[in-house]
Amino acid sequence: MATADIGRELKERAAKIKVLLMDVDGVLTNGLLFYIPGEAGGIFESKGFNAQDGLGLHFCNQVGIATGVISGRDSAAVSERARLLKMTYVYQGLLKKQAAYKEILKDAGVGDEAVAFIGDDLTDLPLIRRAGLGVAVANARTEVKEEANYVTTARGGEGAVREAIELILKAKGCWESALAAFEIDP
Numbered sequence: 001m002a003t004a005d006i007g008r009e010l011k012e013r014a015a016k017i018k019v020l021l022m023d024v025d026g027v028l029t030n031g032l033l034f035y036i037p038g039e040a041g042g043i044f045e046s047k048g049f050n051a052q053d054g055l056g057l058h059f060c061n062q063v064g065i066a067t068g069v070i071s072g073r074d075s076a077a078v079s080e081r082a083r084l085l086k087m088t089y090v091y092q093g094l095l096k097k098q099a100a101y102k103e104i105l106k107d108a109g110v111g112d113e114a115v116a117f118i119g120d121d122l123t124d125l126p127l128i129r130r131a132g133l134g135v136a137v138a139n140a141r142t143e144v145k146e147e148a149n150y151v152t153t154a155r156g157g158e159g160a161v162r163e164a165i166e167l168i169l170k171a172k173g174c175w176e177s178a179l180a181a182f183e184i185d186p
Contacts, residue, residue, distance in 0.1 A: 006150075006167065013133045013149055014171035018114040020060055021089065021104065021127070022161060024071040024078050026120035027137055028053060030157030033073075047077045050157055056165035057085045059178035063169065066108055070097045072123055095123050101130070118164055119144055120156050135164045 006014075025031050025047070034046040060067050068089025069082060075092065082090045089107075091100035105115065113132035117124070120140040128134035128147050136148035137156040145151045150167065152160040169175040179186050 006171070010133075010150060010167075011171045013113075014116070014168045015173075016113050016132055017065065017116045017168045017172070018110050019066045019068070019089075019104065019108050020057075020116045020118075020165065020168065021068050021070055021101070021131075022118040023120060023124050024069050024075070024092075025073060026139070026156040027118050028069065028078075028081070028157065028161060030155065031120070031139075045075060045077065047075065048157065049081050050159055050162070052159045053157075053161035053165075054081075054085055055182075056162035057087070058182070059169060060165060061086050062181040063172070063174045063178050065168070068104060070094060070100045070104075070127070072097075097123060098126050098130075101127055116164065116168060118152075118161060133168070 022028060028049055029047045036044040036046060038044045057067050066088040068087050070091045071078060072095040078092060079090060089104050094100055112130050115131045116133035116135060117127040117131035118135040119128050120137045122141060122143060125144060125147060128144060134148045136145045136151045137160040138152050139155040152163045154160040154163045169178055176186050
């Protein structure tokens with residue numbers, strides 16, 4: 001998506017972003033949870049993450065945009081994915097997400113206008129409404145899409161995060177430098 005394809009207001013919102021936060025299940029993943037029986041009666045939870053979203057998050061790191069998750073579920077897989085992607089903020093097991101959001105803003109020293117939040121379900125609505133750039137994935141609940149500033153064409157877990165990142169980096173004028181850092185000729 002070229003920044004010329006988006007409206008002026010959306011481009012202005014995206015250009016201000018310094019922190020990118022997101023939900024996990026239904027955003028970084030497709031929302032499916034797999035419970036696999038383990039040894040001694042234990043259960044192993046499995047999730048799938050999109051590699052293109054991961055590279056997009058590396059692009060954010062390269063240009064100085066802090067990233068993080070605020071998730072309703074607690075998952076070792078999310079902790080590991082966040083570590084690999086060098087996410088600054090990892091909050092899990094929180095269906096009520098505003099306290100974590102406020103803590104992140106304070107730590108980052110930014111206001112709402114400098115934060116993008118990507119969500120898909122009703123527990124994400126308060127942050128979609130509050131963030132400077134509220135993003136809903138294509139398969140988000142209708143109520144979430146109606147409140148978002150931008151709705152991705154990609155579904156959660158299928159490149160939606162990458163799409164939002166490209167929108168932000170292009171609006172900020174740092175898409176080419178993010179690519180160049182990985183020896184990618186635009």
